[in-house]
Amino acid sequence: MSDFSTHRFSDLFHIASERLAGREETRVVAASGATLSVSYFVLNAAATLIAGYGLLANSEAVIIGAMLIAMLYGPILAIGLALAELDASLLARALISEIAGVAWVLAIGILIGLVHWKIPLSDQLLARTKPNLLDLMIALVGGAAGAYASASPRISGAIVGVAIATALCPPLTACGILIARGYPTLAAGAALLFFTNLVAIATAAMATFLVLGHRARLAKNSSLLTLAARSVPLLLLVLLGFYLIDALHRSVEEVSLRNSVLAAIESGLKNTPGAHVVEVRLENEDGRRVAFVVVRAPATFTAEMVARLDDEIDRAVGRNLSLHLRTLLVEEMTREGPAFQTRRSEINMLR
Numbered sequence: 514m515s516d517f518s519t520h521r522f523s524d525l526f527h528i529a530s531e532r533l534a535g536r537e538e539t540r541v542v543a544a545s546g547a548t549l550s551v552s553y554f555v556l557n558a559a560a561t562l563i564a565g566y567g568l569l570a571n572s573e574a575v576i577i578g579a580m581l582i583a584m585l586y587g588p589i590l591a592i593g594l595a596l597a598e599l600d601a602s603l604l605a606r607a608l609i610s611e612i613a614g615v616a617w618v619l620a621i622g623i624l625i626g627l628v629h630w631k632i633p634l635s636d637q638l639l640a641r642t643k644p645n646l647l648d649l650m651i652a653l654v655g656g657a658a659g660a661y662a663s664a665s666p667r668i669s670g671a672i673v674g675v676a677i678a679t680a681l682c683p684p685l686t687a688c689g690i691l692i693a694r695g696y697p698t699l700a701a702g703a704a705l706l707f708f709t710n711l712v713a714i715a716t717a718a719m720a721t722f723l724v725l726g727h728r729a730r731l732a733k734n735s736s737l738l739t740l741a742a743r744s745v746p747l748l749l750l751v752l753l754g755f756y757l758i759d760a761l762h763r764s765v766e767e768v769s770l771r772n773s774v775l776a777a778i779e780s781g782l783k784n785t786p787g788a789h790v791v792e793v794r795l796e797n798e799d800g801r802r803v804a805f806v807v808v809r810a811p812a813t814f815t816a817e818m819v820a821r822l823d824d825e826i827d828r829a830v831g832r833n834l835s836l837h838l839r840t841l842l843v844e845e846m847t848r849e850g851p852a853f854q855t856r857r858s859e860i861n862m863l864r
Contacts, residue, residue, distance in 0.1 A: 536727060543594040544591065546588060546591050547603060547610050548606065549610050549613060553610070557618055557682070560582045560583035560682045561583075561621040561689075562621065564583075564683045564686040565622055565686045565690060569635060570635070571635035572637070579683060580683065585615070585685075588608075589711055590663055591606070591610075592607045593660055593718025594719075595607055596746065597729075599729035599742055618686060622686040622693075625693070626691065634691075634696075634699075638687050641684040641702075641706055642702035644705050644709050646754070646760070648710070648757070649709055649750075649757050652717070653716070655710075656716065684706040684707040685707045688703035688704045712750055712753060719743065767795065770795060773830045774793050775793045776829065777825050777826040777830070778826065780829075787843070789809055789810075791808060791841065794806075804834045804835070804837065806836065806837070807841060808838060808841070811842070811844060814838055819838045822836060823835070
């Protein structure tokens with residue numbers, strides 16, 4: 514054998530050895546993430562408390578702090594690696610760790626909801642009850658990035674950023690709070706967001722680990738078992754995708770309708786000095802679409818005024834909506850007296 518061939522063989526052997534060592538190191542990292550320990554429960558408890566109070570306080574910064582220390586992400590990456598390698602032992606450990614973590618976080622979330630049952634539901638909490646396709650896409654990218662980072666020691670710190678993006682602890686904490694407060698439908702939405710993130714991360718991690726060379730250590734006649742094991746997360750992902758596409762469509766339609774109602778109300782109030790819209794909320798009541806609008810104004814609205822605004826909204830949106838208008842009376846004072854005279858405002862409202 515020539516010197517060139519010898520060196521070439523030596524280089525290939527060295528590369529193969531490095532890859533094998535890298536895969537083994539990835540397995541060690543994944544196994545550590547799937548291990549139940551005191552720190553696993555302590556950090557998840559701390560993350561849940563931080564997330565819970567951040568949700569109640571409507572503080573996004575506090576919620577991000579909870580994502581930094583939560584440890585629910587590790588077992589999901591281990592699930593992805595176990596599916597790639599068809600490692601039943603690792604899969605069992607990872608599932609047990611994730612289920613235990615979910616139950617722990619959910620229980621603490623319920624406790625927070627029971628203790629602070631008088632605090633109103635915040636926007637940050639409600640935002641985690643309506644998952645859509647965008648959440649699924651974020652989790653898919655996060656799962657792939659997390660798997661790649663765990664297999665690359667030099668960039669393993671990126672997993673922290675991925676954990677923030679995929680947000681596992683806050684929706685699960687929100688679910689517990691909503692269960693305690695008696696909102697099963699909203700709680701189901703938060704639980705669906707968590708489940709969407711879990712399935713997407715595990716599926717994307719599995720695909721990434723396969724691309725990186727992690728393979729099942731099974732006989733050739735076990736291809737059917739391999740297909741069946743890897744089809745489960747893919748099937749769940751497809752089913753979630755169909756549902757979340759529809760949810761995204763409904764969400765976009767809702768925002769568009771709300772904006773149209775807001776524009777119509779503002780147009781109807783343009784000749785009313787001192788009046789402006791505070792809130793627009795759309796709900797369903799007895800099979801009808803109802804627009805609840807809050808307006809600050811120096812005078813109250815009569816039924817005739819509301820009827821005219823209602824007709825203007827119907828023309829703008831192309832459908833019949835029932836308008837419920839709540840007026841918050843305000844008085845703006847200057848050194849010369851009231852900025853807006855009530856009688857003049859009422860006349861302008863009728864035009």
